[in-house]
Amino acid sequence: MTVKDLDLNIYGPWYKPFWHNIYFWLIISLISVGLISLIVWLYRKYYKSRLNNIGDNLTPQLRALRDLNQLLHMIPNIEKSADFYSKLVTILKKYLVAQFTTADLLAKTDLELFDFLQARGNLTHGQSDLLLELLTARARARFTALSFDQALARHDLYRCIEFVEFIVPRNTKNS
Numbered sequence: 479m480t481v482k483d484l485d486l487n488i489y490g491p492w493y494k495p496f497w498h499n500i501y502f503w504l505i506i507s508l509i510s511v512g513l514i515s516l517i518v519w520l521y522r523k524y525y526k527s528r529l530n531n532i533g534d535n536l537t538p539q540l541r542a543l544r545d546l547n548q549l550l551h552m553i554p555n556i557e558k559s560a561d562f563y564s565k566l567v568t569i570l571k572k573y574l575v576a577q578f579t580t581a582d583l584l585a586k587t588d589l590e591l592f593d594f595l596q597a598r599g600n601l602t603h604g605q606s607d608l609l610l611e612l613l614t615a616r617a618r619a620r621f622t623a624l625s626f627d628q629a630l631a632r633h634d635l636y637r638c639i640e641f642v643e644f645i646v647p648r649n650t651k652n653s
Contacts, residue, residue: 538576542642545569550635559626563615566638570612573642588613601645608641 496502536544549565556562571584571591578595586594592610595601601609615634 538573539642541576542569542573543639545572546635546639546642550632553628553631553635556631557626559631562626562631563634566615566635567613570609570638570641577645605641605645608637612638612641 546566546569549562549569552565553562567588568584574591574595575584578598592606592613595609596606612634
């Protein structure tokens with residue numbers, strides 16, 4: 479028996495190996511795209527967020543100024559004044575908590591926060607007046623049915639930035 483006598487065409491004329499089929503490469507490319515997407519998503523979710531938290535070792539003042547500048551850039555996209563003032567007062571409350579006290583002031587209402595800081599004696603008269611004006615701006619915006627005024631919002635935001643930049647907590651041990 480020679481090689482010529484062997485029937486090597488056992489697959490027939492229509493047989494093509496599976497890796498020569500277009501569907502095989504289509505499935506392989508879809509699986510590859512899915513795996514790459516999963517890796518990128520996991521990287522962004524875990525590694526980037528950890529880097530952001532590590533790099534967030536800012537002072538309370540710098541953190542508040544960064545958040546206020548982000549809010550300044552978001553003003554054109556905000557439609558309701560209550561949303562804007564809620565974000566503004568939340569940033570201000572976080573700053574005041576980090577700057578002045580270890581007590582949880584975020585759960586307090588705006589006027590309770592003002593009374594607490596005024597009773598502790600941490601603010602000067604001018605600072606407390608400005609703080610009261612900024613804190614009551616949210617209450618005014620929440621209960622008015624007026625449309626969002628970007629100019630007024632920018633004005634209040636700049637006043638808040640000024641408050642954060644120039645506030646120096648008085649030493650309460652000497653008072």
